[in-house]
Amino acid sequence: MSPTDSALLLVLYLACFAAVHSLMASLPFKRRAAKILGSRMDPWYPAIFAASAFVMIAPLVYLVYLFPGNILYVAPSPWRWAMVAGQVLAGLLSIRAFVDAPHRFKVPLQLSGPGASGAKALAPRGIYCWIRDPFLLSGFLIIWLTPFMTTNILILYAAVTVYLYLGSLHWERRLLAQFGDEYRSYQRRVPRMIPWRGRLSPEG
Template identity: 60%
Template sequence: MVSSTIILVFCLVAFAAIHSLTASLPFKRFIMRVVGSRAERYYMPVYSLIAFVTIAPLVYLLIKNPGPILYIVPSPWLWLMVGGQLIAVIVAPRTLLDAPHRFKLRSQLSAPKTPEAGPLNIRGIYRWVRDPFLLSGLVIMWLTPFMTVNLLVIYILSTIYLYLGSLHWETRLVSQFGDEYREYQKRVHRIIPHSGGYP
């Protein structure tokens, strides 16, 4: 039991290290220098593929060694939780569709108020929550209608990693958009949806 948990934690740490490296600005600058303009087109698909390949062993091991069951949520609450997860899965792609400029390499590597940085352009889901990636990830994890020991350990560590990643992502957005993003931070919460919406 203890050994399976340690292996799972090691897999998660390995995924986090690779994911953080490939998401870092120094690594993206290196890719831009080596690959050139083609990096803009292929970086996100390759990055997503690497994330999938590196998380797959963790998912496999969790399925194979879930550990002792802590609880199973009965109906009808089970279906409410699964419904919440499905909504989060449907909403998650909006994070890319509503702000594609945030994920372009040249934009991320540029200074505020430059043509490459582009406008902040708050729209769609970002009018209500600053980090819908973080929100959807937390909803998908913590609305799981059953819990095991190993799953709980991975969820706790993943929550910490996602939150720290969100803090890092926002420092990058401040670097990209400057005071305009700081003003946005004052009006819209990072995780809890803002009912009034951003103007």
């Protein structure tokens, strides 16, 4: 397979993954799933969503292994280990993001909307007092701190960067549907990814 064909294959597979993943993350799809799963929506849907993402990503990783492309660079020590440490910290950041706002990921609350019975306030805390989308930041850090780079990985990472950013926009639309004006006010006071404004006070 030529380098152009292998790069195209990777991008096409990523596009297919993005389409399925985005569909499953959408509110209309979740509403349909809620009719099927009923009260079992939580925790089964998040588990199914995560498992399906893992299953779909595995072939992409294998394709990168088969068709890595030409080597562009390999970071020498100690920079290599500094980059890996940055990736580990980015992974911990994602875990912290789940811990700091578990109500953001509960599907019934996502579907109920602001003011509905059982709805919870936004109540930003922890990492969310600094940035709105820690998953966007951690995703960028994990991919771009990879201590080696090839042509196909570079093309794939560029496509993933676009997808992560578009996914962040989708995520914010979903949060607006869940929290309404409370989230609009939060958007004005807290940056999306870079904590350049400092920490939001709990009273803010």
